């Protein structure tokens with residue numbers, strides 16, 4: 001399969017930069033950009049926070065699985081996933097069919113700084129969000145690592161630098177390099 005028919009799939013914790021870096025990477029690689037959270041919000045007509053508040057996390061995960069399946073069928077995209085996408089093995093199975101899966105690793109101490117003024121992540125609306133992020137990462141880290149072919153630590157990199165590293169790694173992996 002040619003690189004332009006594949007999907008570049010970004011996974012990682014909330015705040016790792018999947019949405020921000022994904023948009024920039026898509027532009028850089030002339031691919032379409034899709035964010036599964038945004039697709040879900042548009043399809044359901046409610047925000048992620050509203051879905052969590054009214055229907056709960058299990059229902060969100062069910063809707064997320066539906067969206068992931070639809071998005072993964074198409075090609076030529078950079079796909080920014082939600083941080084919990086790895087919780088359902090079926091999601092990774094369908095994403096892998098056309099996808100190069102990239103794990104954006106970011107330490108909880110960095111995540112908390114990036115998300116401190118953000119109230120759109122229902123899972124960390126609690127008295128000790130840093131502890132919650134650590135707990136979530138402990139459970140998810142092996143799942144992210146098992147799913148991904150490429151891993152980048154974003155902690156000391158700007159979004160622009162992350163994009164540069166990713167383009168390099170993707171081209172290395174596909175055996176083609178820009179001159």
Ligand SMILES: Nc1ncnc2c1ncn2[C@@H]1O[C@H](COP(=O)(O)OP(=O)(O)O)[C@@H](O)[C@H]1O
Nearest residue numbers: 013014015016017018019020114154157158159
């Ligand atoms: N490499 C980075 N360095 C500094 N800030 C970043 C970086 N990547 C993302 N951010 C910031 O962190 C916040 C969360 O980013 P976002 O792309 O929404 O993450 P995700 O989609 O993984 O949850 C945003 O304010 C974004 O500008």
Ligand SMILES: O=C(O)C1=C[C@@H](OP(=O)(O)O)[C@@H](O)[C@H](O)C1
Nearest residue numbers: 013014015037082083084121122
């Ligand atoms: O980590 C998670 O379980 C979630 C991450 C969010 O997406 P981002 O990773 O883009 O913040 C969003 O899907 C939802 O709030 C649940």
Ligand SMILES: [Mg+2]
Nearest residue numbers: 018019080081
């Ligand atoms: Mg996002």
